[in-house]
Amino acid sequence: MHIHRRLFRLAKDVHDFIFSLVAFSLLMAAVVILQMYLLSVIINNVFFLSEPPKTYSLILLFATIIARALLIWVRERLAQQKAVKIKSDLRLKLFSHLLELGPSYTRSEKTGGLVAVVMDGVEKLDDYFTRYIPSLIHLIVLPPAIILFALYIDWLSGLIMLFTGPLIVFFMWLIGTWAKNLTQKLWQELSSMSSSFLDSLQGLKTLKIFGANRKESENVVNTSDRYRNITMKVLRVAFLSGMVLELAASISIALVAVQVGIRLIEGMMLYQLGLFVLLLTPEFYLPFRALGQHYHSGMEGAAAAERIFEITDSQPSKKVHGSAGSPCKSNISLDFTDVGFTYSVSEQPALQNITCRLEPDTLTAVVGKTGSGKSTFAYLMMGYLQASSGQIMVNGIPLNQLDPEEWKELIAYVPQQPHFFNMSVLENLLLANPDAGHDQVIEAAKNAGAHDFINQLPQGYDTLLTENASRLSGGEKQRLAIARAFLKDAPVLILDEPTSNLDPESEEHIAEATEKLLKNRTTLIIAHRLKTVYRADHILVFDQGKIVESGAHDSLMQQKGIYEAYIKTTGNWEGVML
Template sequence: MNLAPHPDQQRPEAWLISQSAPVRRNLAWNVCWAVVAGGTLVLQAWLLANACQQLIMDHAALTRVAPLLWAAAALALLRAGLHLLADRQAAQAGATLKQSLRTRLVKTLQESGSTRLRTEGTGAVVEAATTGIEDLEPYVTRFLPQLAVTALLPALILLVVLPTEWRTGLVLVFSAPFIPLLMVLIGRGAERRNSRQWHQLSRMAGHFLDLVQGLPDLRIFAAAKREAAVVARVAEEYRQSTMAVVRLAFLSALTLEFFSTVGTAVAAVLIGFQLLFGSLSLLNGLFILLLVPEFYLPFRILGLTYHARMKGIAAAERLAPLLTAEPAPNPDTPIILPPSTRAPAIRFTGVSCRQESGRGSLTGISLDLPAGSFTAVAGASGSGKSTLARLLAGLLQPENGMISVDGVDLRQIAAKSWHARMAWVSQHPVFFKGTIRDNLLLAAPAADDRALRTALDAAGAAPFIEQLPEGLDTPLGDRGAGLSGGELRRLAVARALLRNATLVVLDEPTAGLDRESELLVVQVIRRLAAGRTVLAISHREAVLAAADRVAVLHEGQLEGVYLPGDYLATTEARP
């Protein structure tokens, strides 16, 4: 995986703070309600202290004190309501933030193409989109608001305490800075450990996903138990690293509690001596004693949310590169292609595209795809066939050279406009969990049953659909579970036909199929190619024979363009 940040990229915490922009209004209201609740606490403390003064020192009747107690109770209910409002604002901010980040992540992945998924690893990207974004939420909705409350509420309490009893106020002033200072010192070590833990979790997620996908092979090779032991070992290492972070978090909490407890105790001793010597009234003494714990409370809560800060920064280190990925270059005013039923003419001129692994790279490709032609691309694995198809689909961008569509540079055409003109049938067609109808309508949501039937007939899929008890409403499992590979390929072609595209790109459309299924799919492809420009990546003889011409790639370069018969005769003559 390569998730290293760009040199010009923001620091993780600065990036995190910038992500709070869509929810700053909610956060501002959260802080406002929390501070107002703190203000009501000051008034509540004064009412209780006044009631005690009248009952104990003035020997007032309970009926005279009752209004003060009722007012204090009303303020307690008001505080609860204000905290509820603050929590609702935080919850709304969290939901908005997660929705925004996940939408941006999906959009970024769409713009950068599936190559980024292969580069970063599907497991790491899924982990970032789920656990990573969940870890960002407490930073924005809990830590940032609490940071503001900690800056405002203790200052408000100090403004009340200092004029009343300046000695206790000085104790609060001098003890308060030690709490965030020690929190930062302890947090630095925990932050490094938390970052390592997040990296370990990402690797573990990718490894586990690979194991689940390869479980049938592991069972065949009797390696499932061995790999299960590896997973158990990695999980144990992750548990130990998690406990190390938790120990530091508890140490931080213990330190905060110690200083707040000591500060409260010193303040209580000072007030006690002054009450003893008669230099302070019971009213003011109780009033300050009630406020001192509330002075330290925001610091203590900030310490508890500091762990959310560490988790958020660790997640930001992984998410920021994904969310700030540079989109495919596009002109300021991209060309919008009008709807057309005419097959396009495609030209590759000196196109080069380098892959990080080296395999699949292309160098100086110059190739014409005449309008309405069926061109097959052949070559050894790693020669760049799939890269060529992805370049044409706009999923990759050439480093050098140009791809033109009817004489227009493909980079000048709006991506959505270009994709509306083409259909893509991959080696492993993607079918989601849902009905056959739902999966077909992905290509044309407005298609009616007549259009679906026409596409299925043309793709040769109607016979086996009719044999299914529920027909088009038959549910499919993940990745099309419930149908054979050949049936899924024909459904993929039917889906491509529904788009009524003028360009069709096929990536190994018959790979892994038996001879009978392959011939059925090839017949469907021949019908699909009528009146369209088709580029098919394949090494299967049946597909190559169906093409108008065969372009051969060798180690990333175009070896030549041949008639199918000539190329197949040449390959048969080779030893």
């Protein structure tokens, strides 16, 4: 049997839901017993006593039929409503938790796999709550009620039910134990297949250019075949469980029928009582058959819940207390003192003994080879990661004591590859400042050099961007990202070389816009190009997770160290960055 207590705890008002199902099952037990009793009395009177049925008996029988149908309908409606609510709550909690975990978690997970959990995994809980759980509660309540009544009216039939009922449950448990690993493998393959499809779609242009579409198609086919094979194994187990339960229930009913028939022939039992027991026996085994039909849904729901909890059990590197006051909203300085950080999947520290200061109205450039720790340094600064050792101070206040949401409000970030959502240009810009007026948006776009090309779009600012703005050029995307930073007007600015991989004309426009954006801000830029490094007031040279050199460009060149060697060898830092 698969009941996830944690899954129920995530759902609101779950106790009311369970209580309602128990109440419906108790009412159903009373209605079923009364219905079978009335039916046995009517048949006995008509066929054995040659008496016409009583009017009140027919009315009561009709009422029990209506009541039974009504109880089934209300129970299903209640379960469906609850399932919709639970799925909605779970998706919201999953998404909120993923936001709390931040980019450091999503970078280590396959995007397709996460989408499969949030969408397909949560959706699998629909049958779990609408079919499996009601059937399970019905099994727990109805058969015991019938057994108690059967023991009272005919102890021998009651004993057969008492023995065979738990035996069927034991068979179900055995099958469930066997099928559990298969169902978990099914979910692993589904995540793998989702990731494979997503990778293929996102890299479709690359596959076409390099003529690798046939090879990738073979990979997708192989992944699909693995998923199909495991699905067939799970279905075979589901069909086998249904057959075993049906066979066990049929044999049990036959046992009751045989012993009742023998006693009727021997005159040891009244016909009406024997008929009542024979009518009641299939009703006793009906919940077992119903659960057998939905047992596969229970296994899939349990497997989906396991994957959901793998995500919800993941925790940020450290808890943020948020007990200190807020730093001022201008002239922000950051002090790193012996800061270290190690990713959970690695034994090697990504950063070690980082000590530096970022001053207000100052541009600090970070340079270094790929894997030297530059992006980790920026993530620590943004609060996406929490330092494993040392301390980061913001205007004298420990960063881990600031409210994370308030701190993020003080930061604007322009990544090298900005992301845009499938909504209008205006809505994408307003993500930075939802309360901004139309004039503020226009001004931010003009400062970023984006206003003119936005007006040339079919609907201007109301133009709907396709997925990640695929129809815009790299330079246009960067200008929109810079416009968002202007609109947010945050005192702390983090840039990941916005001019990288652009044509000279676009690079010039971006450089002009960036120059305006830097004014009166505490700015950190992950620099790839020598032009960018020249503009910096202070340069931090990273190597193997440490700051090995720091200072202005001229002083670093005079030190004849790593910085000077790279500048003379390559003329820039492009191609060796994160």
